Amino acid sequence: xxxxxxxxxxxxxxxxxxxxxxxxxxxxxxxxxxxxxxxxxxxxxxxxxxxxxxxxxxxxxxxxxxxxxxxxxxxxxxxxxxxxxxxxxxxxxxxxxxxxxxxxxxxxxxxxxxxxxxxxxxxxxxxxxxxxxxxxxxxxxxxxxxxxxxxxxxxxxxxxxxxxxxxxxxxxxxxxxxxxxxxxxxxxxxxxxxxxxxxxxxxxxxxxxxxxxxxxxxxxxxxxxxxxxxxxxxxxxxxxxxxxxxxxxxxxxxxxxxxxxxxxxxxxxxxxxxxxxxxxxxxxxxxxxxxxxxxxxxxxxxxxxxxxxxxxxxxxxxxxxxxxxxxxxxxxxxxxxxxxxxxxxxxxxxxxxxxxxxxxxxxxxxxxxxxxxxxxxxxxxxxxxxxxxxxxxxxxxxxxxxxxxxxxxxxxxxxxxxxxxxxxxxxx
Numbered sequence: 411x412x413x414x415x416x417x418x419x420x421x422x423x424x425x426x427x428x429x430x431x432x433x434x435x436x437x438x439x440x441x442x443x444x445x446x447x448x449x450x451x452x453x454x455x456x457x458x459x460x461x462x463x464x465x466x467x468x469x470x471x472x473x474x475x476x477x478x479x480x481x482x483x484x485x486x487x488x489x490x491x492x493x494x495x496x497x498x499x500x501x502x503x504x505x506x507x508x509x510x511x512x513x514x515x516x517x518x519x520x521x522x523x524x525x526x527x528x529x530x531x532x533x534x535x536x537x538x539x540x541x542x543x544x545x546x547x548x549x550x551x552x553x554x555x556x557x558x559x560x561x562x563x564x565x566x567x568x569x570x571x572x573x574x575x576x577x578x579x580x581x582x583x584x585x586x587x588x589x590x591x592x593x594x595x596x597x598x599x600x601x602x603x604x605x606x607x608x609x610x611x612x613x614x615x616x617x618x619x620x621x622x623x624x625x626x627x628x629x630x631x632x633x634x635x636x637x638x639x640x641x642x643x644x645x646x647x648x649x650x651x652x653x654x655x656x657x658x659x660x661x662x663x664x665x666x667x668x669x670x671x672x673x674x675x676x677x678x679x680x681x682x683x684x685x686x687x688x689x690x691x692x693x694x695x696x697x698x699x700x701x702x703x704x705x706x707x708x709x710x711x712x713x714x715x716x717x718x719x720x721x722x723x724x725x726x727x728x729x730x731x732x733x734x735x736x737x738x739x740x741x742x743x744x745x746x747x748x749x750x751x752x753x754x755x756x757x758x759x760x761x762x763x764x765x766x767x768x769x770x771x772x773x774x775x776x777x778x779x780x781x782x783x784x785x786x787x788x789x790x791x792x793x794x795x796x797x798x799x800x801x802x803x804x805x806x807x808x809x810x811x812x813x814x815x816x817x818x819x820x821x822x823x824x825x826x827x828x829x830x831x832x833x834x835x836x837x838x
Contacts, residue, residue, distance in 0.1 A: 425453025535784025
């Protein structure tokens with residue numbers, strides 16, 4: 411057995427036990443928020459390694475796209491868990507009071523959407539540029555390896571495999587629909603039906619992608635070299651152990667990060683919008699960095715792309731369902747004026763990100779633009795008043811959408827090829 415495998419499991423066990431102890435009432439030590447964040451964070455890092463190894467080894471059974479999509483679904487579980495907690499609290503508040511609390515950082519409805527929109531923007535604004543930057547650094551340090559890797563055509567560029575057109579096309583479809591959400595006063599079951607339909611079609615189309623022989627090394631190669639039955643049991647075991655660790659630690663990790671910030675007198679709304687999403691996005695970001703470090707840049711960006719599709723369809727689509735169940739009503743999750751601005755800039759950023767991938771590659775300048783624009787919105791959300799921040803969000807949304815329109819027009823031929831590849835193409 412490869413030595414890293416038991417180490418990764420061992421890293422996840424303390425946090426998993428503490429999470430299980432909290433749910434099951436088992437004896438466990440009381441930890442300070444800072445120490446709890448470290449323990450639960452280590453557990454998520456261990457789970458991320460298990461996920462990345464399992465996903466790579468699974469490519470001998472299913473297509474790389476399906477393996478990455480399943481990996482993304484498991485890696486995004488922390489975000490689902492955290493967001494569902496906030497949404498359930500919002501629904502319970504509405505059931506008890508007939509409405510959400512007064513506007514402000516303590517509004518549970520606002521917190522639910524703040525976490526979701528913050529997570530989406532962190533994923534694209536930090537995750538995507540991080541993959542390109544890390545791949546560029548490794549490519550410059552190891553030019554011989556980079557020349558053998560087709561997903562790094564040049565330092566500072568990441569090229570997606572052709573079947574990943576599926577992710578780009580369905581992210582575009584979900585983003586186009588999401589641009590209508592800021593016009594509503596509630597997030598309803600109709601929105602859930604549309605977004606879940608898009609996710610269903612995405613999953614169906616993804617299953618048609620081809621299975622290719624992967625080039626594996628290390629722990630994934632060891633798992634893939636087992637006999638067929640043994641390999642499948644190992645894959646199931648790795649995925650289940652990693653998912654269990656993530657489910658048991660995700661909410662606690664996010665809470666520990668939020669409580670640590672509160673100890674430092676940081677505003678709770680900002681913590682929920684930015685700190686909790688960084689914590690809950692940690693598994694997929696770590697997995698993507700592991701891929702990029704090994705110069706599997708296409709898989710690195712593909713993982714985050716699949717996570718974005720998951721979040722913008724399945725996650726957003728299930729929020730109204732969770733709210734309806736917890737509030738015992740079908741009124742829909744209320745959208746305040748501020749949250750409509752948040753939805754607008756999130757959808758606009760997503761559209762700009764799609765426009766950067768029309769030719770199935772992300773360049774250094776494109777990723778730099780994503781990072782710079784995200785840095786502006788992050789800084790203004792902390793430093794400016796609500797009114798000034800809304801003005802900045804409106805301006806940045808216009809800039810994102812203008813950039814997207816220009817790129818779509820300039821690359822209209824590539825856009826048509828992308829649509830055909832994502833919707834109808836068959837690969838040998």
